[in-house]
Amino acid sequence: MTKILIADDNKQITSILEEYSKKEGYETILAYDGIQAMELIKKNNFDIILLDVMMPKMDGFEVVREVRKESDVPVIMITARGEDFERIMGLDIGADDYIVKPFSPQEVMARVRAVLRRLSKETIMQKKSLLQIDNLVIDIEDYVVTIDKNKVMLTKKELELLWTLASSIGKVFTRDNLLNTLWGYDYFGDTRTVDTHVKRLRAKLNEYPHENWDVKTIWAVGYKFEEKKNEE
Amino acid sequence: MTKILIADDNKQITSILEEYSKKEGYETILAYDGIQAMELIKKNNFDIILLDVMMPKMDGFEVVREVRKESDVPVIMITARGEDFERIMGLDIGADDYIVKPFSPQEVMARVRAVLRRLSKETIMQKKSLLQIDNLVIDIEDYVVTIDKNKVMLTKKELELLWTLASSIGKVFTRDNLLNTLWGYDYFGDTRTVDTHVKRLRAKLNEYPHENWDVKTIWAVGYKFEEKKNEE
DNA sequence: TTGTAATGCCATAAATGTGTCACAAAATGA
């Protein structure tokens, strides 16, 4: 049975996530600050951990750092603002995904499922932080994106954008969603900025052929990463 | 079958490393202090040894010194702080690699594989602690770096920096990563200092041609050692 | 101790990335 730890000092958040986790069939345990989370982690053997960044006594970053010394449980960080992508995902912290508030519980559960699915595949492969879709490979650790082994030179924002879209294949993101996830919810900028980044990303991706996937526009809604299922 | 000794007084660390080692297919033996480690080393014929520096009864340094009197087993040291690179890697101690806490188990296993791979090539050659990438050779033992047989005069920090980057080809290191690994995690200095050392290192490396590799900047992230795969 | 090399820090220059806008192009629906 999948065992999940939900750590957040906001009880409304933990209780709604608890409800959804139980609906999902997970064994759910709650913590309300970092110290408590650490204690529970030491005693239990969780399959996945949901960690709020801002918690009393010990913040989420510290908790992951502690956890990572000894274990490799998948961790999803919940952050109130657009913290630096690479800080959370990659090099410094080593979380498996991150979610920006405000979020919907469904979204969180989708991420949890995605991480668990991805991880179960990766026990065979060595590398984590590797997202592979058809001939597209996104490697967070090396900060490299390739299409059929061809290196695509993306900037940080472009990589974040691609990673965000591609890690939820098929899901439509509104411009506000993306602004919220990539720039933080307290960012007040032009919505159309997203368009510009999509344009730049597409230009670079189109340097190489990719028949089975694309960044698609959903008219009057937003963008999504689409994978065309092969007709095998 | 590869036989590995894991010596650390923290049982959580040994047990997680044991788990990963077994997953890797190694025969795994554990020790919880230096004396115990020594006894096991005398009785067994290990292929590789993981040694925590801070252990009760006999610290990691002493253990290696003892071991080195009689054997040449590859040793990877685990240190909590940025101990002097040359002390661990160089003439005094003669370890084959070192890892700074906190680490992820994958990272450790990657290092283990790397050391074993390197060593297996070196049985023919006499030298150990030799890192070779295309026309670049880093000799930790003699503290010498050459490009096409041309000696490159690097300072201590420059060598450490190069070695750190080059022994994880492709991996991006943030400035904080490097500060942590090279200066110790308790060092509070200017992040930009890393830039300066990269500058000096590059200047010296560029005295000689190297088409197939370079120290590359990942904008807004950090640095990495990049090897351009030859189109053989 | 003294001289020399190494190191760390800073200011400034250079390089690169990002956000905004105006207008063109495309999609939608009557």
Place this chain on the structure above:
DNA sequence: TCATTTTGTGACACATTTATGGCATTACAA
């Protein structure tokens, strides 16, 4: 089809990040 809405694109200003040279301090060897 046309009017309207939405998206795509190129240009440009400006923000951010990195490279560089110089200088002060420290470490080290003679």
